[in-house]
Amino acid sequence: MVLSLISLCATEVVSDHSSSPCWLKWIPRELYRALLEAAFSSNRPLAVGELVQRWPERTLRVGRRKRGATSPNRLCIQALLLAVVRGLSDQRCVLQLLDLCGQQGDEGSPGDPMGGWSLTVALCTMVVQARTGAKRAQRKEGERERKRFSALQRHSDVKRERAELVENYRTSSSTVKSEEELKKGVRRRMEERKGEGPFADDGGTGMDYDDNDLDVLVHVRADLFVNARSWDRVRAALSAQGPLKLQCRYLRIEEISVSSIKTLLDLLPQQFLLGIDVRYSSLGVGGLAELLPRLSTFPALESLRLHYCNLDMRRDLHGQEEALRDLSQGLTQLHHLKCLSLTALRLPGQLRVLLSSLPQPLESLELPYLSLSPADLAYLSCSHHASTLQQLDLSENRLDETTLPSVRRLLSHASSSLQHLSLSGCGLSDHLLSLLLPSLGCCIALKSLALALNPLSMSGLMDLVKTAVRMHSLRQLLYPNPLEDYQPGLPDLPSSAQLLDWPLDDTTEINTTSTRLNRVLMENGRSDLLLTCDLLNYHNDLKDE
Structure with missing residues (x-):
């Protein structure tokens, strides 16, 4: 730079x-x-x-x-x-x-x-301390004002007493007082008047200010990260009325009960919240249905993320049908939602209930670890969201020949809009990938593609890269290690968990796979395409461009 x-x-x-x-x-x-x-x-x-x-x-x-x-x-x-x-x-x-x-x-x-949690705690501490300092400054100013008022009042009393004494001295020729007696009379009357005035009953502590009278001098806008350890401090900061006012753009919540989340949402300024991310909180279907009406009060809310929140939508559970209806009704009120992310919520067969209720098409949809059924994928491929999706994550949902036609139909409808796609851990073998590659090649706007932890051989991986170099918009490809790079003992079609835990073969030449793939890039003049197999350090920076 x-x-x-x-x-x-x-x-x-x-x-x-x-x-x-x-x-x-x-x-x-x-x-x-x-x-x-x-x-x-x-x-x-x-x-x-x-x-x-x-x-x-x-x-x-x-x-x-x-x-x-x-x-x-x-x-x-x-x-x-x-x-x-x-x-x-x-x-x-x-x-x-x-x-x-x-x-x-x-x-x-x-x-x-x-980090996010440390910054949230520091901001909340700053807001509370500023409120306390403002009240202290207000009291000091009140004390100074009281002293100035008392001094002016004493000066006025002295002048009035002197005028009265002079007048009495002039009119009463028979009574002559010495200068010492005049001074004593002034001091005595001042002592008698001591304690009068508007500050007499305050005990010498100054005026008692109401919090509502403190004007906001600086609005502080930030992304907040709230968990059980920071909950009390965040609540105090949002409740405080002082010179600093805390606003929130994106709210991340972890391990907090439904009642505490409702309290937090009631304290947040409504006009600024753009997104909410709830993680590791046992909401349940009923709890989520309770939260949705409160979320609808935020007019700018465009992102909702729920990760590991214990949503189990099986129809055989008692009261589940009513909870599903409440949930569907609540989703209809999220008029500006653009991004929906659901991770490991056990939703097989219920995708239509969620997505059909949303009033406008989504731009980002993340559904990893949802055990999507063929009916779910069939609905998604024909839904009103398909043609507007810019980001799609179907990681860790098993794909086979029965579900692949729905995925291909979905990619066809999203071919002109889709920019980021993740199919990591979907069980794509060489045969399934060969059926999917034509549809991937038609995604003319695709910038990043993630296919890690799929059981591909070196031959299948080469076919993938050869297709990728012909996709001129593609800038990043997260590819899986080929099966030949692992130590012996893997099953023919290993799962993503097995591929993640199985050790690579140390006897193979280092960087052999990477060298062969980069040679394909050079032969096709694609120096702008990044190839990586590093799953842990893979970040999709292209989203911010």
Whole structure:
């Protein structure tokens, strides 16, 4: 990456903190953004704090990183949050919106970024502390105002008493008081009046302020990650009324009961939530049916993800039919939903109940580990969602010759829109793949294709790559290790779990498979196509392009 002259100069300026008192006084507001970016990239938390405390614009957005860029350092983020609180009392700071959406990085990755849970806790702590500090500042201001009022009242009383005494002295010639008696009279009357006025009964503690009277100075927008450990702190922050107001764009929830999720949704500002991700929470069909009416109150909600939430939709369970009707009715109210992700929810034969209820076609559909039946795939291939899908994940759903026609029909309908497809762990053998390759080749918009953990031989893998190089839009291919690369003992058609656990053969020449595949790329001039078999480190960065 080539840095501009401004970026190079900004990096040099923020590198020496001892010189900051000199340049901070003369920096124009147009250069604050470049300096802040340089402070983040150079891991200069002191410079970050000083710049944010004096931020000259109403909006500060941190977090939308370019592809390949690292997340800001944890210390820099902490310095930013502290500076926001200090800036509340700094007249040079005009900040009104702090946007940290997309900021959280991966815990433990290089550079020590702040993960989603840590950032959520830090934000909530900042909001609560700012509220407490604002109340303390309000009380101090009230105490100063009370003292000023008392001083003015005493001064007025002294002037009035002196005027009365002078008048009495002039009109009463028979009674002459000494100067000492006049002073005693003034002090006595002041002591008698002591305790009068609007602050007399406050016990000397200042005025008691109502939380509703505290105006919001800065709105803080972020993606929140809530679990059982952070639940109380998040609830306190969302309930607090003070100078900082917490807003949420994407909400991730883990291991929280249905009642707690309902409480959390009631506290969130409704106009900002775009997506909700619920994981490892035992919702059940009835619990999900209870949540859906609350989700419908968020007008911008476009993404719903449910992972390992213990949904078992078998018709033989008591009360299941009524729960399914409630669930279907709740889904009809999600008018703007574009992305639906369901993982390991045990939904065989029930896909029509879910998808037919949605009022508008989906753009992203993720259905891994759902044990989809032939009827499910047949419905999906003919549904109103098929022609609009941009992302489709059918990983770990077993495919065979009876379900393959439905998959081919689905790919045909989505051929002009589909950009990301995952069929990893679907049991695709060489024969099944040969039947599917013509349909894959017709997906003219496909950018990424994942086929890991399928039992392909080296011959089948070569056919896959030869088809991939003719797909001009394709940029990434996650391919499976061929069966020849494994140690002896695998069954003829191993499952994805067996392929994942079975050791590779150390006696085979290293990178032989990779060399043969890359030769196909070179022969076809496809240096822009990335081939990888690394399942654990595979990330679909093309989604952000």
